[in-house]
Amino acid sequence: MQPTSTASVAKAAPSMTVTKTTAASVPSGKSQKVDNSVDKKKRRKARKETWASYLYKVLKQVHPDTGISNKGMAIMNSFIIDIFERIATEAARLCLYSKKSTIASREIQTAVRLILPGELSKHAISEGTKTVTSKHLGAAVSFVSVV
Known part of the structure; x- marks a missing residue:
């Protein structure tokens, strides 16, 4: 194995430019930090979906x-997520047993019967x-209140 020279290391990273200043070139006598001019975009925080607003509406009702x-x-949010996940898993299992590819309301009802006491x-x-039968848009909130 041959040792690498500094010239080959400098060739490895030509895209990054480093600007150094000395204390003599700065009028105030303070040295500045090394400036890497690599532009990075700020990442947005991933939004977490919660049931908080719906739970709050039901609580106020x-x-x-x-x-x-x-x-x-x-705690209530994690409870709702857990119950819905259990129902969805059981409904998917029922579809697998009956060799269907679509989860219908019948599978959801059967899953609810099996999971909830x-x-x-x-x-x-x-x-x-x-x-499901009503056309009322806010009716989904009443379903969450039961579960």
């Missing part, structure tokens, strides 16, 4: 004078059916 903390909202599944199914 049920208890208008009650609030919720950020930590409580985070007793009376809760009956209420969820009735609210879901009411939401």
Whole structure:
């Protein structure tokens, strides 16, 4: 293995320009930092989708004078995500068993029956059916309130 010369290292990175200034060239006597003129775009933060606004609307429908903390909202948000994920997974499994490629309302209803216990599944199914059959746009909020 041969040692690399400084000339070959300088050729490796021709795109970066480095500007150095000495203390003598700066009038105030302070030295400046090395300036790398590589333009970087600022990245936007990825937006997180949450159910917070919908949960807050349901809370105000049920208890208008009650609030919720950020930590409580985070717990409720993760609960809703977990329940929906369980329902979607079970509905997908039911489609696999019946050799269908589309998750229909029937698979969702069956998944809800399997996942939610007793009376809760009956209420969820009735609210879901009411939401699907009605033309009301805000009806989806009532479905979230049951689950």
